[in-house]
Amino acid sequence: MTPRTATTAPADLSAPTSPPAEPPTWTGQPVRRVEDPAILRGWGTFVGDVAARDATCLYAAFVRSPVAAGRIRSITAPPGVRLITATDLAGVRPIAPELKRPDYVRVEMPVLATDVVRFVGEPVALVLAESAALAEDALDSVAVDIEPTPAVLDAAAAVRPDSPLVHDAAFPGDPNTTVDARLTTPGFDAALQSAATVVELEVSCGRQSAMPMEARASHAAVDRGTGRVTLHTATQMPHVVRTGICDCLDLDEDLFRVVAPDVGGAFGAKMSLAREDVALVFLARRLRRNIAWIETREENFLAAWHSREQRYQLTAAFTEDGVLTALGADIVADVGAYSCYPVTFGVEPLMAFAELPGPYTIAEYSVRSRAVLSNKCPIAPYRGVSRPVQTLATERIMDVAARRLGLDPVTIRQRNLVATFPHTTPTGLVLDQASHQEALVEAARQVDLPGFRERQAAARAEGRWLGIGFSCFAERTGYGTPAFAARSMAITPGYERVNMSMDPSGGVVLRIGASPHGQGLRTSLAQLVADKLGLRPEEIRVVHGDTDATPYGWGSFGSRAMVIAGGASSRAADTLRQRLIDIAADQLECAPEDVDLREGQATVRGTGIGRPIKQLARLAHHNSHLLPAGELPSLEVSATYDPGGTFSNACHVAEVEVDELTGAVQITRFLVVEDAGLLVNPAIVDGQVHGGVVQGIANALYEELLYDDRGILVTTSLMDYLPPTLAETPDIEIIHLASVSDATLTGAKGVGEGGTIGAPAAVLNAVSDALSPLGIELTHLPATPSRVRTAIRTAQARLSSEGALR
Amino acid sequence: MKPSSFDYVRPNTLQEALELLADGTEDSKVISGGQSLVPMMNFRLARPARLVDIGRLSELEVIRTVDDRVHVGARVRHVQLQNTPLGGPLGSLLRRSAALVGHLPIRTRGTFGGSLAHSDAASEWCLLTRLLDAEITVRSIRGERVIPAAEFFVSVFTTAMEPDELLTSVALPVLPDDHRTGIAEFARRAGDFAIVAVLGDVTVSDGTVTAARIAIGGVDDKPFRSAAAEKALLGGTFGLDLLQSAAEAAADEVDPPSDAHGDAVYRRDLVRALLPRALAAGAAA
Incomplete structure (x- = not known):
């Protein structure tokens, strides 16, 4: 099937909120986000607002370990300070997520460190005070005495037999190795031996923080009458937080409510159970007091999950024509000191294991992928999970091989990208209908590669260093229970469920288990449902984030909500639509097949006869005796959707200019040709791409969490950890393709992570292209100015000494 | 992210401010624009017992030119300098340097004197005063004294001021038109503190450098004047080649920290990259 090509114009901000006439469908329209007016006016309700409105709540501040590894000797505070240590939490179960795999080593994360500390920033105690400032004062007065022990700070050293152990556990394989997945296809060795050329490359990525604008925040409130606790918390998965905390506290879930109010960004960093939250709920119940905890930015850097740190040793076999026949990879992910609940520290190595071949027709694959513990902050998902590094691996391989074989970067990719669907990868994933080839070709056409080469040559003659980099990838999105079950997760996410009801006035409430936190899902779902029910999007109100008000669901992560919650909403709307049609047909005395729902009316097709939908709603509630036989009163439906998953795809292109003397990289052009299937709201999709690309550029050039040689995090403020600002952000051009895939119910594919996945490789390929006369291939993220400059300095020294030898 | 508790006073007159600073209160700290001090207090890196807010001392907000000196009041905000109508090589250097100070909201509140009293070795104003051998006037109830920039900056966050002294104004020399001034700095992001900054002031007569001053930030714990670069420039023919050899000399001379x-x-x-760029506008070969 040929993908349709459409270029979106930039959103017209002066356009009225609702077009005067209704479009043929609301789906596909850049409808303005219903979420924005309140947020932009400061009328949102974040956890900090909930705490600020509670005059009686106590504030918690966590005492955190100043050393990477050690044994706690004592924790003391002066009289009058309300100090809580692990002893006070006796009976609370540790957080211990599990994979049911033979190579998985289960490690437990106590809510507060008991006798051993395992990373700088680990909570060892907490203090309670009447205000946040007094809690910080109390924190200052706490004395922590820890006897340091040898720390494990480097994954390569951690697996050696003489390494200290981060956890006192039995490791079936190498020391500190908690996941060790292996696979080799039968023809791998033969393919390697018959290769015309073999590219060997090591790529790696530093630690990155997802750095949501709102750090973590929670407020636990007790209903004194019932003892029931409500936790407002900045989370992506309120139902899972409830389950996790109830498991730790041995509590029935109906005694506990979790609410995710407005959440100020998350990007994966708010989809793991926080030990701080467990402590808060336990203490609120025990003390019968409301307790708030508003994390500081410094704490967020220290302890609120890191991501990305991994290293890939790669071997890639190519034919003379540039066909990649076999790919070998030894992947080590430094996962820090504990496992995150519920997805575990297998999330990065296992995703790399399964998805490294990406969009390429690689027949033979050999992989070993490990999670290795260290005395650093634990790893959790961050937008893209390991795919930015996977894509760096395959895309750097493509460019290195192209240079070696005398091919251009477009041709070598054309010879390897999947073109026929469905395509089964060496690890058994099925790529559904997509546009890998078409996206690349369109991107190359847009940037005029031959024209760029001319400009590049002219610039080089003036001593300026321009480069271009391509990056192609497949983005697995919207995967349901089967995909998670393949990882053998003890807690297996996947499905989404919705409840939909129409009230007597004809308004629709859609209750979802997904938990949007900035994505505009309330708007997009309303568009989908409005089309099914013949209503306007503003007549559909989406309720989310409250375990008391929504069906059990897994929340928003993994580019899944539009696909899965959207599919469930679409199904529910189909059922409700049919009920409205049946009622209308009975009223209008016609066949149901002849009734259409449009512009608020149920009409008999081809006639002017009809009934307002509002009238049908009132009838169903208030005159249910008039309903057709067998029709239940009121209008409530539920639906569930649990797809196998789908792959979005994109080709990113970066053009850069490198400052030879400072090593600074300026991105002069950034193009995204992406295919997420049906676009429900193209303005929202563009926003996802823009935000993702900026975080990808951050990964490529700016952001890195750095530990010193004692395991102390040195990047604990925004003076040292550097998210790019608008001043560092290029204009991002977007072209949409729209493959029609039957892998999802609505035709929409997920689009949340592609920007972060593709951008780092595009930028590093562009910088390497710029510096190719010096023979430089950059392979580490981020390529900071000092690293780029070091590469240039080293290469120039090598070239001049070689010149001297000649 | 909450400061430890502190007292706060806001005097109405300079005399009142000086009396407060001399009243024997331990750990009293002057606050002007608060753009460095407040973050440090929130991180609890600074824990003053009392803040003396000089925000009402409007006599410190004036820029006056008297003879061959431009007197910049301590409370002149960065943005005032960014927009100064002052002509010549000094006006140009002030505008270009001010534009590199933080972001617009910081420039709107932060003050020239506050930046000097804070004494960050990479700050544009510390470097500029050191470059131009400015004279810094400080007052206390004991009287007034003038400290040359070369003696004012002692180390990171440390100046030659006594605890009871208040920085009131800074005298900068008016620069004749045969001076060429410039600034170049390298920061990871717009508005960040420079990793390295270079400011230059050279006098060129018939193509020959007759006087040269080079200040470098980010290579020492206080603003650094590069004697080696100045020596390399002096007597040379002004141009890119000369600037590059001065840059080499400066790079050999400095002993920068690593972070x-x-x-x-x-x-x-x-240093090699930036020194020529600081002065290159007038140096096209």
Whole structure:
């Protein structure tokens, strides 16, 4: 099937909120986000607002370990300070997520460190005070005495037999190795031996923080009458937080409510159970007091999950024509000191294991992928999970091989990208209908590669260093229970469920288990449902984030909500639509097949006869005796959707200019040709791409969490950890393709992570292209100015000494 | 992210402010624009027992030119200097330097004198005063004294001021038109503190450099004047070649620190890159 090509114009901000006439469908329209007016006016309700409105709540501040590894000797505070240590939490179960795999080593994360500390920033105690400032004062007065022990700070050293152990556990394989997945296809060795050329490359990525604008925040409130606790918390998965905390506290879930109010960004960093939250709920119940905890930015850097740190040793076999026949990879992910609940520290190595071949027709694959513990902050998902590094691996391989074989970067990719669907990868994933080839070709056409080469040559003659980099990838999105079950997760996410009801006035409430936190899902779902029910999007109100008000669901992560919650909403709307049609047909005395729902009316097709939908709603509630036989009163439906998953795809292109003397990289052009299937709201999709690309550029050039040689995090403020600002952000051009895939119910594919996945490789390929006369291939993220400059300095020294030898 | 508790006073007159600073209160700290002090207090890196807010002392907000000196009041905000109508090589250097100070909201509140009293070795104003051998006037109830920039900056966050002294104004020399001034700095992002910054002031007569001053930030714990670069420039024919050899001399001379943003070797490279750029506008070969 040929993908349709459409270029979106930039959103017209002066356009009225609702077009005067209704479009043929609301789906596909850049409808303005219903979420924005309140947020932009400061009328949102974040956890900090909930705490600020509670005059009686106590504030918690966590005492955190100043050393990477050690044994706690004592924790003391002066009289009058309300100090809580692990002893006070006796009976609370540790957080211990599990994979049911033979190579998985289960490690437990106590809510507060008991006798051993395992990373700088680990909570060892907490203090309670009447205000946040007094809690910080109390924190200052706490004395922590820890006897340091040898720390494990480097994954390569951690697996050696003489390494200290981060956890006192039995490791079936190498020391500190908690996941060790292996696979080799039968023809791998033969393919390697018959290769015309073999590219060997090591790529790696530093630690990155997802750095949501709102750090973590929670407020636990007790209903004194019932003892029931409500936790407002900045989370992506309120139902899972409830389950996790109830498991730790041995509590029935109906005694506990979790609410995710407005959440100020998350990007994966708010989809793991926080030990701080467990402590808060336990203490609120025990003390019968409301307790708030508003994390500081410094704490967020220290302890609120890191991501990305991994290293890939790669071997890639190519034919003379540039066909990649076999790919070998030894992947080590430094996962820090504990496992995150519920997805575990297998999330990065296992995703790399399964998805490294990406969009390429690689027949033979050999992989070993490990999670290795260290005395650093634990790893959790961050937008893209390991795919930015996977894509760096395959895309750097493509460019290195192209240079070696005398091919251009477009041709070598054309010879390897999947073109026929469905395509089964060496690890058994099925790529559904997509546009890998078409996206690349369109991107190359847009940037005029031959024209760029001319400009590049002219610039080089003036001593300026321009480069271009391509990056192609497949983005697995919207995967349901089967995909998670393949990882053998003890807690297996996947499905989404919705409840939909129409009230007597004809308004629709859609209750979802997904938990949007900035994505505009309330708007997009309303568009989908409005089309099914013949209503306007503003007549559909989406309720989310409250375990008391929504069906059990897994929340928003993994580019899944539009696909899965959207599919469930679409199904529910189909059922409700049919009920409205049946009622209308009975009223209008016609066949149901002849009734259409449009512009608020149920009409008999081809006639002017009809009934307002509002009238049908009132009838169903208030005159249910008039309903057709067998029709239940009121209008409530539920639906569930649990797809196998789908792959979005994109080709990113970066053009850069490198400052030879400072090593600074300026991105002069950034193009995204992406295919997420049906676009429900193209303005929202563009926003996802823009935000993702900026975080990808951050990964490529700016952001890195750095530990010193004692395991102390040195990047604990925004003076040292550097998210790019608008001043560092290029204009991002977007072209949409729209493959029609039957892998999802609505035709929409997920689009949340592609920007972060593709951008780092595009930028590093562009910088390497710029510096190719010096023979430089950059392979580490981020390529900071000092690293780029070091590469240039080293290469120039090598070239001049070689010149001297000649 | 909450400061430890502190007292706060806001005097109405300079005399009142000086009396407060001399009243024997321990750990009293002057606050002007608060753009460095407040973040440090929130991080609890600074824990003053009392803040003396000089925000009402409007007599410190004036820029006056008297003879061959421009007197910049301590409370002149960065943005005032960014928009100064002052002509000549000094006006140009002030505008270009001010534009590199933080972001617009910081420039709107932060003050010239506050930046000097804070004494960050990479700050544009510390470097500029050191470059131009400015004279810094400080007052206390004991009287007034003038401290040359060369003696004012002692180390990171440390100046030659006594605890009871208040920085009131800074005298900068008016620069005749045969001066060429410039600034170049390298920061990871717009508005960040420079990893390395270079400011230059050279006097060129018939193509020959007759006087030269070069100040470098980010290579020492206080603003650094590069004697080696100045020596290399003096008597030379002004142009890119001369600037590059001065840059080499400066890079050899400095002994920079290493940190997360760059090691000593990288900072030397930046000195090499930036010194010519600071003055290159007038140096087209």
